[in-house]
Amino acid sequence: MLATIASATLLGVEGRGVWVEVHVAKTGLPRFVMVGLPDAACRESRDRIRAAVINAGLRFSGSEVVTVNLAPSGLRKSGSALDLPIAVAYLVASGQLKASAVESVGLLGELGLDGTVRGVRGALPLVEATQAMRVVVPAENAAEAQLSNREVLVGTNLADVVSALSGDRFWPDPPDLVVSPVAPGPDLSEVRGHRLARKALEVAAGGGHHLLMLGPPGSGKTMLAQRSVGLLPPLDDVRGAEVIRVHSAAGSLFGLGAADSGPAGVGPLRCDAAGELVVTAPFRAPHHTATVVSLVGGGSSQMRPGEVSLAHGGVLFLDELAEFPAHALDALRQPLEDGSIRVSRAHASVSFPARCLLIAAMNPCPCGAGTPERCRCSEPALRRYARRISGPLLDRFDLRVRVEAMAPEDLVDAPPGETSAAVAERVAQARGAARRRGVSANRELSLAELEDHTRLTPEARAVLDSALRSGRLSGRGMARVRAVALTLRDLDGADGTLDAPTMQVALGLRAEVGVALAAVA
Numbered sequence: 056m057l058a059t060i061a062s063a064t065l066l067g068v069e070g071r072g073v074w075v076e077v078h079v080a081k082t083g084l085p086r087f088v089m090v091g092l093p094d095a096a097c098r099e100s101r102d103r104i105r106a107a108v109i110n111a112g113l114r115f116s117g118s119e120v121v122t123v124n125l126a127p128s129g130l131r132k133s134g135s136a137l138d139l140p141i142a143v144a145y146l147v148a149s150g151q152l153k154a155s156a157v158e159s160v161g162l163l164g165e166l167g168l169d170g171t172v173r174g175v176r177g178a179l180p181l182v183e184a185t186q187a188m189r190v191v192v193p194a195e196n197a198a199e200a201q202l203s204n205r206e207v208l209v210g211t212n213l214a215d216v217v218s219a220l221s222g223d224r225f226w227p228d229p230p231d232l233v234v235s236p237v238a239p240g241p242d243l244s245e246v247r248g249h250r251l252a253r254k255a256l257e258v259a260a261g262g263g264h265h266l267l268m269l270g271p272p273g274s275g276k277t278m279l280a281q282r283s284v285g286l287l288p289p290l291d292d293v294r295g296a297e298v299i300r301v302h303s304a305a306g307s308l309f310g311l312g313a314a315d316s317g318p319a320g321v322g323p324l325r326c327d328a329a330g331e332l333v334v335t336a337p338f339r340a341p342h343h344t345a346t347v348v349s350l351v352g353g354g355s356s357q358m359r360p361g362e363v364s365l366a367h368g369g370v371l372f373l374d375e376l377a378e379f380p381a382h383a384l385d386a387l388r389q390p391l392e393d394g395s396i397r398v399s400r401a402h403a404s405v406s407f408p409a410r411c412l413l414i415a416a417m418n419p420c421p422c423g424a425g426t427p428e429r430c431r432c433s434e435p436a437l438r439r440y441a442r443r444i445s446g447p448l449l450d451r452f453d454l455r456v457r458v459e460a461m462a463p464e465d466l467v468d469a470p471p472g473e474t475s476a477a478v479a480e481r482v483a484q485a486r487g488a489a490r491r492r493g494v495s496a497n498r499e500l501s502l503a504e505l506e507d508h509t510r511l512t513p514e515a516r517a518v519l520d521s522a523l524r525s526g527r528l529s530g531r532g533m534a535r536v537r538a539v540a541l542t543l544r545d546l547d548g549a550d551g552t553l554d555a556p557t558m559q560v561a562l563g564l565r566a567e568v569g570v571a572l573a574a575v576a
């Protein structure tokens with residue numbers, strides 16, 4: 056007998072509808088065959104299903120020919136979310152459950168050997184891709200599944216799912232959707248002094264320009280970086296939905312697998328004062344011991360997004376940049392450039408969104424003294440340190456500023472800085488100007504578009520030419536300074552004519568990065 060059930064599989068952060076077909080024949084050589092491009096985790100489901108069915112008090116005869124077909128056959132099926140639909144389809148095909156019980160019901164979930172229905176990553180995109188109006192999901196995923204427009208049925212274990220499908224018992228109530236309210240983040244007004252670094256932060260947010268801060272330990276780099284995300288404009292619906300899908304695919308939206316979603320694994324979903332759901336821009340700060348896979352995404356079985364994707368729509372903060380392994384930083388270059396990352400393994404290749412603002416911080420040298428006079432580092436040690444940050448990576452930072460430790464008396468005397476809200480208004484204005492140029496931030500403008508949208512006064516051109524002649528700027532660097540200058544104009548609400556003073560400020564935000572890094576700047 057043949058049974059067909061709707062389900063889905065995860066491809067990157069997108070769900071793809073899958074039809075699970077199970078055929079059971081009583082005659083022939085007993086076996087359990089699965090076809091339709093299942094991956095390793097998916098193939099192993101045979102053993103989980105057999106144990107789960109038996110432990111649920113149902114029958115799994117070893118003498119049948121069971122054929123499982125996962126359609127469409129050309130689509131690779133990954134992970135364990137197909138366990139539950141395969142098990143239920145088997146029960147229908149083997150005559151233990153009426154076919155009418157599964158009509159217009161989709162199912163998703165991993166099975167434990169004891170029949171428990173376990174949560175899966177990507178529940179929201181999976182539910183949305185399932186071609187059924189009612190979908191049975193694991194209890195762990197029920198909150199997240201309610202963000203879809205489907206009727207959510209909660210499955211806790213196989214035996215209960217089977218009795219509820221047969222109408223012998225009620226489905227458990229789905230849990231209430233509990234989302235923390237939007238909390239005000241740390242405010243820029245708490246940062247005293249640091250005029251240049253504050254400016255750099257504003258330009259970074261306004262133009263999407265990646266920022267590198269150099270300064271000794273305790274100079275306030277982390278404090279500044281943490282305030283960057285509060286300057287970004289609210290996410291629009293499209294970007295917000297992308298952010299939600301990424302966090303769902305990582306299992307971090309409602310804490311599933313929170314242990315492996317990184318130290319800053321807090322979901323981006325919040326509710327506002329009116330109780331409406333809002334998606335906040337994420338701030339991710341992976342430690343320098345993070346693996347390449349956890350930074351850029353991948354994994355041996357089911358591919359999951361990395362930190363650069365979890366920061367999509369928000370900020371990726373890399374503290375102690377020079378301590379990250381060189382190959383990890385190299386792997387970040389392409390996604391930072393393209394706004395997405397393609398992760399390939401022998402059997403498959405998926406793409407994750409990765410449009411984030413990169414803010415990095417590092418000590419100017421290994422001893423962290425900050426100034427050449429106080430530095431105790433040897434010449435070779437400085438050279439080794441400088442080599443950690445490759446030229447091409449350094450090139451991704453349009454903004455490079457030094458953050459000096461402030462004297463205690465300066466901290467006390469300095470007036471409180473401008474609030475995040477005041478700066479965010481200018482940032483929103485600059486982003487609006489960028490949108491009118493057809494990009495979401497000025498950093499994305501090509502050289503030709505920059506030429507189109509900026510006019511240089513003769514004095515401004517002279518400033519650039521002199522920086523070029525003195526070797527301070529490369530040709531590429533010149534274009535980047537121009538983009539930063541345009542952002543400065545946008546933040547001021549001025550037109551795109553770049554004058555000499557603006558150009559000087561832009562150049563000042565691309566400082567030669569001091570003691571050790573001058574050699575590679």
Ligand SMILES: [Zn+2]
Nearest residue numbers: 420422430432
């Ligand atoms: Zn030093």
